[in-house]
Amino acid sequence: MAGPRELPSDEVLVQRLRAGDEETFALVLDSWSGGMLRLAMSFVSTKDSAEEAVQDTWLAVIRGIDNFEGRASLKTWVYRILVNTAKARGTKESRTVPFASLLPEEEGPTVDAERFRAPGEQYAGHWVAGQEPRPWHIPEDHVLRGEVRELIAEAIDELPPRLRTVVTLRDVAGYGSEEVCSLLEISPGNQRVLLHRGRALLRRKLESYLFGAQGVAGGRGRA
Amino acid sequence: MNCAEFVELVTEFLDGAMGEPTELRCLVHLARCEGCETYLDQFRQTSAAVGALPGPNLPPAVRDQLLGAFRGLPRD
Ligand SMILES: [Zn+2]
Secondary structure, three states, X not given: OOOOOOOOOHHHHHHHHHOOOHHHHHHHHHHHHHHHHHHHHOOOOOHHHHHHHHHHHHHHHHHHHHHOOOOOOHHHHHHHHHHHHHHHHHHHOOOOOOOOOOOHHHOOOOOOHHHEOOOOOOOOOOEOOOOOOOXXXXXXXXXXXHHXXXXXXXXXXXXXXXXXXXXXXXXXXXXOHHHHHHHHOOOHHHHHHHHHHHHHHHHHHHHHHHHHHXXXXXXXXXX | OOHHHHHOOHHHHHOOOOOHHHHHHHHHHHHHOHHHXXXXXXXXXXXXXXHOOOOOXXXXXXXXXXXXXXXXXXXX
């Protein structure tokens, strides 16, 4: 019920929004506001402020839909307004998330070194037997409902803000790397480092959960 | 290429952003390393699961206000 619904094409959406079709507005509002809130949270300091940024964005969308030119997708256009709104708020709240350079904790390996054979050993750098990732299967409906969904939501909230911003833009909003670099004024290399680290942290959480919950000794230390 | 190197290249690999020689080395590694193939697949699944996640809800009062603003917009 709460899962993502198939939206009509941009052309249809824009036409209906311009015609004042309330049902269509409610549909996009309900489909995108969640991801937008999540994204706004990585720029501003409080939930209230994030909600206001999303609210301001929708008001700008309502007033500006006639100016939408269709050069980007409707969703990209809406998200761009949000990023600018949230960024401006963040700056005012002195909670800017500067992206110019990487922090020390954002660099270095993203997988526990103990899972690989030590340098000097035979097959150095390859998975230690029993430490290699084991295949998992998350059925789609399981993701959309239930504990896995909660787990991921919580794990995203716990990501450091910069990682969360990039993961949200790429994986929730569906932006390409070029768009994210231009939105955040960040180099392609740094963008990738942050995205990679964010995804690796989330994958690790899922791994612990899925194997922990099934009582299978996966992932964690052997002994 | 070993597994410790491959796991750090997964995002670049999925973005199709790497040079041909590195991409080829990744493919060669993947062809004979089940663990890394699984890791790659799980990265894809993680990214997809994040995308399928419904976010927090707007407070009903804000939602109502926005619906009202949409309704109240003068149109020709
Ligand atoms: Zn490997």
